[in-house]
Amino acid sequence: MKLALPGRNKGPSKFEQAANGEMTLIEHVRELRTRLFRASLAVVAGFVVGFWLADWVFELLKQPYCDLPTMRQADGGCPMTQLGPADGFLLKLKIALWVGLIVSAPIWLYQLWAFIAPGLHKHERGYAYAFVALAAPLFTGGAVLAYYVVEKGLYFLLTSGVTGLDTQLEVTRYISFVTSLILLFGVAFLFPLVALMLNVVGLVSGARLLSWWRVAVFAFFLFAAVVTPTPDPFGMTVLALALSALYFMAVGVALLNDKRRGRGKSLYEGLDDDAVSPLDLGDTESVTAGDRVTASGPVSASGPVTVGEPVGASSPVSASGPIEPVEPIRPRPIERGFDDMT
Structure with a gap:
């Protein structure tokens, strides 16, 4: 009898299954739900930390205002105006939420990345x-x-x-x-x-x-x-x-x-859109007058060619024989009332 050792035969992970396309749509939806739940827990935990740090963060944000001349009082205070009775508490909740998002950013960003990365x-x-x-x-x-x-x-x-x-x-x-x-x-x-x-x-x-x-x-x-x-x-x-x-x-x-990466070294780099591209002929041998080039190489002509010599008409081409009429193609009867398309 064989005993299964811990850590073995676990099979592919969720990341590998998603990357290989082995997960169904329902499994993707369940994974998204799990990722969002974990990210929400991280944000809530960060909100608790932010609520504890809200007073310190508020003093930090208020520092530029307090450093202005005539704003700092003799007792070291820096008063500000509050219009509503609940404005201070709501402001503390707002600061706590901002701090919570920043503190929990590594966790909820990882959950977002873990859901997107298998598709890349x-x-x-x-x-x-x-x-x-x-x-x-x-x-x-x-x-x-x-x-x-x-x-x-x-x-x-x-x-x-x-x-x-x-x-x-x-x-x-x-x-x-x-x-x-x-x-x-x-x-x-x-x-x-x-x-x-x-x-x-x-x-x-x-x-x-x-x-x-x-x-x-x-x-x-x-x-x-x-x-x-x-x-x-x-x-x-x-x-x-x-x-x-x-x-x-x-x-x-x-x-x-x-x-x-060697970019910008192409043949047409540096040319304008309306410029003529150069032709790199390489070491092609020049062909002298009177020579003609064939696929196998230069072949000397039978004699010198006079510049400007008119080209005569070619010999007439005789007509070919009559073409036999083509037998008309008769369509085959459709079996059972349906053709190949229907």
Whole structure:
């Protein structure tokens, strides 16, 4: 009698079954339900952690406002205006949810990836790993830049208005302003990464990306002017310049990637669309006058050929014999009332 050892004869995993196309539609739906349930549990656990950290996060988000002149009081406090009695509690729940999504991101992103990855090829999974590895620090860099831009933007907005710098801000609108700016900067920093991924998969070359730099810079300034939630020129300019710098860095990496893969060395590279392509004849021997070229090589003619000699008419071609009439084709009777098509 043989005993089954633990860890053996488990069969293919869910990932292998989905990648090989062995799962039915109902099994895919059940797997999606399981993934969503696990992701929801992770978000709930992160929400509990975020509720515990909400006070510290609120003080961190309020720091740019408190660093403004005349905002910090003598006792070290930094008062803000609250309009409704439940605004403070609802704001704490909102901050806890944001923190919970960030804390539980590795878990619910893994559940999403585990459901999508079996439908991708091996090289496509490698591209996804590289995208995530670069997207995380880029998003963090954009969020940190936005955090330091908030103070400059607040100072410009408060000093340019008629109310003065000592005006107290409403707490919920201020936190929405800061979080929107952080999210906007973080997502915007991913745009050059998308251009780089298009080059990696072979959809666009680095030279073509470099030729679009004027359009890209204009689009970045237009995008920053439209989506920036503040009318101050400081935040818009910083965002546009940062996106332009990241775009040129992505173009440089794309050019190095093309050079490594040997792109741009084709016969017609560098030619305009209306230019005539050159013919590379190689070491073909020149044929002298009076020679004619056949499939086996040059064969000398019977005599010299005079330039401009008229070509005479060819000998008449005699008609062939009469063609016998073709016997007409009679259709066969249809058996049982149906032909081959019906």
